[in-house]
Amino acid sequence: MKEARVKNSDKILSIGKIVCVGKNYMDHIKEFDGEIPEKPVLFLKPPSAVIYNGGKIIHPGYANDLQYEAELILLIKASIKNALPDEAEKAIAGYGVGIDATMRDEQFNLKKRGLPWTTSKCFDTSAPISDFISSEDYHLTLEEELSLIQNGTVKQKESLKKMIFPPVSLVQYISSVMTLEKGDIIFTGTPAGVGNMYSGDKITAEITGIAKLDVTVE
Numbered sequence: 250m251k252e253a254r255v256k257n258s259d260k261i262l263s264i265g266k267i268v269c270v271g272k273n274y275m276d277h278i279k280e281f282d283g284e285i286p287e288k289p290v291l292f293l294k295p296p297s298a299v300i301y302n303g304g305k306i307i308h309p310g311y312a313n314d315l316q317y318e319a320e321l322i323l324l325i326k327a328s329i330k331n332a333l334p335d336e337a338e339k340a341i342a343g344y345g346v347g348i349d350a351t352m353r354d355e356q357f358n359l360k361k362r363g364l365p366w367t368t369s370k371c372f373d374t375s376a377p378i379s380d381f382i383s384s385e386d387y388h389l390t391l392e393e394e395l396s397l398i399q400n401g402t403v404k405q406k407e408s409l410k411k412m413i414f415p416p417v418s419l420v421q422y423i424s425s426v427m428t429l430e431k432g433d434i435i436f437t438g439t440p441a442g443v444g445n446m447y448s449g450d451k452i453t454a455e456i457t458g459i460a461k462l463d464v465t466v467e
């Protein structure tokens with residue numbers, strides 16, 4: 250069983266489903282097919298993919314390009330369905346930073362053939378997460394900056410303001426598709442600058458004032 254921890258509290262939630270949002274920053278969309286979505290693009294990762302601060306990302310071996318995607322992540326604390334904006338906001342337990350590790354060549358091959366992305370996104374260690382800062386202690390302004398640093402070099406750096414669909418509207422939309430439950434996590438999408446990770450890399454994902462996550466690549 251994988252768990253999510255809320256900083257400065259004894260709150261530990263068993264992780265349920267992990268809902269990931271694709272194409273949520275314009276500059277990242279331009280890196281790929283350039284198609285702007287009318288609604289958030291959603292896919293899932295299993296809780297078994299989770300690792301924590303200090304953990305190791307392990308290349309799954311069946312394709313080549315293992316890539317990082319730094320993302321703001323949300324922890325859900327209540328069961329909600331068809332949430333109104335204030336219900337969606339109240340259901341967020343806290344904020345953290347995560348890496349949506351992706352086998353990019355595998356994903357491109359699957360997309361090209363019209364197949365689900367599962368094997369590119371759901372492998373073990375593909376969901377490193379930080380601890381969460383409680384939404385009771387911290388008010389998200391979207392002025393925060395998200396960054397990813399690979400071996401000391403900044404590879405991704407963007408303001409959370411650049412999200413096409415901000416956190417509350419994502420929670421609201423997802424809850425119209427599937428019931429969100431206590432312990433669910435939402436990965437809110439990555440900005441531009443995604444790239445390959447290699448064995449021995451030291452990777453840091455950070456959101457100013459919220460969380461920092463250090464992992465290595467085996």
Ligand code: MG
Binds near residue numbers: 270438
């Ligand atoms: Mg992503």
